[in-house]
Amino acid sequence: MLNFADFNVTMRLINPNLPLKIYKGHAIDKRCVYLVISKYKPISLLSTKMITVKKFYDNNQSVWRMLFSLNSDSHSSKSMFDNIFNDIINSLCLINSEEKALNTLCSRYEHWQRLLSKIPESFGRLKQQGLLSELYIIKKFLIPQYGVSQSIEMWQGPRGDKQDFILPKTWVEIKSVSLGKREIHISSLDQLNSDNSDGYLSVVTLQESNIYDNTAISLSILIDEIESMIDDDLVLLDFRNKLLLVGYGMNDDEEFIFKITNIEFFCVNQDFPKLKRRDIPKAIKSISYTLDIDAIMDFNICPGEIKWE
Known part of the structure; x- marks a missing residue:
């Protein structure tokens, strides 16, 4: 377990065999989060009503950090959030290059971002x-x-x-x-x-x-x-x-x-x-x-x- 004080989150590494370091955990306010760490600079990703995305450069470690935070505490939203990252992680399993893995992660997230943007406000x-x-x-x-x-x-x-x-x-x-x-x-x-x-x-x-x-x-x-x-x-x-x-x-x-x-x-x-x-x-x-x-x-x-x- 790791505590990233800058983000107020406690996390665990998902799979040490992946070319990217991806952590899963909870923020101090109990929100579900995923953290991605890479030496390469990621593109800027858009947040959605459901997921907030932030990226930071850590000067001490000389790495980029991308934090994906869930904005809802509903069971359905948590399930969707995990499903999105399960899909992203599965897309990285056969990739050896960290830079290519980061590009793939961003591309898969953008795919989901477009889908999430279409979710209706209500379901009457x-x-x-x-x-x-x-x-x-x-x-x-x-x-x-x-x-x-x-x-x-x-x-x-x-x-x-x-x-x-x-x-x-x-x-x-x-x-x-x-x-x-x-x-x-x-x-x-x-x-x-x-x-x-x-x-x-x-x-x-x-x-x-x-x-x-x-x-x-x-x-x-x-x-x-x-x-x-x-x-x-x-x-x-x-x-x-x-x-x-x-x-x-x-x-x-x-x-x-x-x-x-x-x-x-x-x-x-x-x-x-x-x-x-x-x-x-x-x-x-x-x-x-x-x-x-x-x-x-x-x-x-x-x-x-x-x-x-």
Whole structure:
């Protein structure tokens, strides 16, 4: 155990075999921290709402110190913080050069910083409704087809991919709507477009319910059901990371209970009514639009017709 008086932290070295010295510990105010020490000067890294980053030059030791401090004491935040550094540390295991290791660490942190910047401030009814719809598609359709590990891997929406699910030869975008609503919002030109293949749009209709409805489901129940199917620690870690990235568990919002009343699938091919990049002037950098669900019923297909492979 080491006490770095300059930082008011007590820490332990994580792995002496790494080319960088990385310590983990707690600050005097009990916040979780990681400290990185290198003879090379690191780039300046941005702090986030969740993590504060500071760098210092130690004239006495002639080294640079980078301190990563967690700004929250919630269990979910601590789990995410540890997951981030587990990922960073794993990326360094095959690197022998200290300078290259430092560059890799900074690059991986910047990757996570971009993801963390997208975590919503709150996780209310609409966000819960959207996440529940995606998880239900995983459990109901993807796991029976691909197994739980590959299904979690294909869930790429939380990491900022164009569509929610990237399958081996196609893709699936999920939209959730409340009962009685028959329109969906397309937030970008890329959401229903792919250079590689046609894909599928799934519209999940939900109705808010309560605990007395035995046909209803909540996010926590659905998440527990999926986690009970996972027997690989790395897959479980990936699943939980993705939940955190969409905002689940990061806030103290009330949990809602929903009944899924309908699931529709639509084939998004070249004839599907969508805006395409080639039809939009180059001066327009972003665009969103609304689709009338009843007006795209010619593209409606049953789940058995979907070419998952």
